[in-house]
Amino acid sequence: xxxxxxxxxxxxxxxxxxxxxxxxxxxxxxxxxxxxxxxxxxxxxxxxxxxxxxxxxxxxxxxxxxxxxxxxxxxxxxxxxxxxxxxxxxxxxxxxxxxxxxxxxxxxxxxxxxxxxxxxxxxxxxxxxxxxxxxxxxxxxxxxxxxxxxxxxxxxxxxxxxxxxxxxxxxxxxxxxxxxxxxxxxxxxxxxxxxxxxxxxxxxxxxxxxxxxxxxx
Amino acid sequence: xxxxxxxxxxxxxxxxxxxxxxxxxxxxxxxxxxxxxxxxxxxxxxxxxxxxxxxxxxxxxxxxxxxxxxxxxxxxxxxxxxxxxxxxxxxxxxxxxxxxxxxxxxxxxxxxxxxxxxxxxxxxxxxxxxxxxxxxxxxxxxxxxxxxxxxxxxxxxxxxxxxxxxxxxxxxxxxxxxxxxxxxxxxxxxxxxxxxxxxxxxxxxxxxxxxxxxxxx
DNA sequence: CAGGGGATCAACCGATCGGTTGACCCCGCG
DNA sequence: CGCGGGGTCAACCGATCGGTTGATCCCCTG
Numbered sequence: 001x002x003x004x005x006x007x008x009x010x011x012x013x014x015x016x017x018x019x020x021x022x023x024x025x026x027x028x029x030x031x032x033x034x035x036x037x038x039x040x041x042x043x044x045x046x047x048x049x050x051x052x053x054x055x056x057x058x059x060x061x062x063x064x065x066x067x068x069x070x071x072x073x074x075x076x077x078x079x080x081x082x083x084x085x086x087x088x089x090x091x092x093x094x095x096x097x098x099x100x101x102x103x104x105x106x107x108x109x110x111x112x113x114x115x116x117x118x119x120x121x122x123x124x125x126x127x128x129x130x131x132x133x134x135x136x137x138x139x140x141x142x143x144x145x146x147x148x149x150x151x152x153x154x155x156x157x158x159x160x161x162x163x164x165x166x167x168x169x170x171x172x173x174x175x176x177x178x179x180x181x182x183x184x185x186x187x188x189x190x191x192x193x194x195x196x197x198x199x200x201x202x203x204x205x206x207x208x209x210x211x212x213x214x215x216x217x
Numbered sequence: 218x219x220x221x222x223x224x225x226x227x228x229x230x231x232x233x234x235x236x237x238x239x240x241x242x243x244x245x246x247x248x249x250x251x252x253x254x255x256x257x258x259x260x261x262x263x264x265x266x267x268x269x270x271x272x273x274x275x276x277x278x279x280x281x282x283x284x285x286x287x288x289x290x291x292x293x294x295x296x297x298x299x300x301x302x303x304x305x306x307x308x309x310x311x312x313x314x315x316x317x318x319x320x321x322x323x324x325x326x327x328x329x330x331x332x333x334x335x336x337x338x339x340x341x342x343x344x345x346x347x348x349x350x351x352x353x354x355x356x357x358x359x360x361x362x363x364x365x366x367x368x369x370x371x372x373x374x375x376x377x378x379x380x381x382x383x384x385x386x387x388x389x390x391x392x393x394x395x396x397x398x399x400x401x402x403x404x405x406x407x408x409x410x411x412x413x414x415x416x417x418x419x420x421x422x423x424x425x426x427x428x429x430x431x432x433x434x
Numbered sequence: 435c436a437g438g439g440g441a442t443c444a445a446c447c448g449a450t451c452g453g454t455t456g457a458c459c460c461c462g463c464g
Numbered sequence: 465c466g467c468g469g470g471g472t473c474a475a476c477c478g479a480t481c482g483g484t485t486g487a488t489c490c491c492c493t494g
Contacts, residue, residue, distance in 0.1 A: 169422060185475085202389075402444055
């Protein structure tokens with residue numbers, strides 16, 4: 001097992017951007033204590049390679065064309081892979097944050113993390129310690145404070161659906177207000193509630209989630 | 218034929234909001250020269266009533282739960298109904314503007330039109346003259362200036378789809394820029410093009426249209 | 435090789451949005 | 465009858481968006 005080799009942590013890099021993979025390899029390979037065993041460009045390939053080369057830590061992007069990162073993590077967990085997964089992604093807004101951690105990710109880091117932060121995070125992950133970027137950590141806290149969030153499948157009220165339909169048509173808050181005979185303030189209140197229930201932060205994402213869940217169209 | 222009755226124009230009011238129907242009736246019934254023959258709350262009912270009571274002018278809302286206004290207009294045109302249809306809707310942003318006119322609407326007026334504007338528009342419609350609110354008129358002009366707009370089914374480039382996917386995830390322009398390794402300016406350019414192609418004016422509506430057309434999800 | 439479309443970038447501006455806080459009313463449930 | 469949820473409204477603020485104009489580069493096609 002590589003873990004017994006005191007100094008060196010073996011790594012697998014998973015990202016669909018060649019540029020990112022090169023960048024990470026360029027940072028990690030020369031650094032003391034890290035060895036990059038390989039790279040994968042998608043989730044399915046990542047699972048296969050992880051099982052084959054058995055790295056200590058997998059650096060995993062979440063959004064990839066060839067197999068979602070969350071699915072890959074879940075699959076590795078299911079198969080009892082030894083590797084720890086450190087999610088390395090671009091956005092803290094990513095709605096996959098919680099699913100990724102639930103699926104078994106050991107840590108969650110943003111790509112704009114400093115070099116030393118990355119090193120620390122990898123070492124922590126290799127030891128099984130959880131590392132979260134501050135933004136992600138705070139999201140977790142709020143998620144815990146309303147435990148029923150994802151599970152209960154928050155349902156929109158009839159009025160909220162009505163507002164969301166107008167949003168999908170491209171109406172501004174003012175137009176929605178006129179159309180529904182209410183004030184703009186009320187429209188904003190409804191939207192804030194909608195964002196909370198759908199776990200998004202803007203109208204575009206709200207429309208997307210609504211379509212995916214069949215609330216619209 | 219009512220049209221021969223010089224002074225009086227007979228009307229049918231079609232709107233899903235009872236408040237709006239009452240309001241219109243309250244304005245029109247007492248006014249000289251107008252007689253409201255009836256009201257309908259949806260498109261299918263509107264067609265049936267129009268054929269039955271034969272009004273000079275149908276005041277038609279476009280968005281209704283029970284049968285779309287555009288469909289109703291098309292059906293009336295197909296059946297050769299004598300009545301002129303004056304579309305009376307809330308938004309000039311309405312993407313049904315052009316379809317409604319194509320379907321055979323004689324005029325297109327916004328609900329916030331002044332009382333006299335409404336009267337004039339109804340009289341004009343009764344005589345078969347086209348009446349358009351300024352905002353709608355300007356939309357028509359721009360639509361004519363790019364004749365291939367609706368017909369050719371403008372197709373998004375791969376890059377544009379990529380940007381739109383990020384938008385659907387709730388990413389801000391800045392986040393999209395970081396994620397795709399381009400500048401915010403470029404993201405904005407892509408979005409402007411997307412809006413033009415999808416005939417919308419904000420990201421939320423773009424996401425909605427994309428889902429409806431199967432470009433996303 | 436000229437032209438057009440796609441992709442990239444910049445700078446400016448007003449309009450709109452989203453977050454926050456706090457409030458009131460009505461209704462159903464216990 | 466108190467409590468919670470849904471619906472309504474207000475005011476403030478910084479952040480973001482959308483519109484506009486103009487420009488460069490690359491590649492493909494005619």
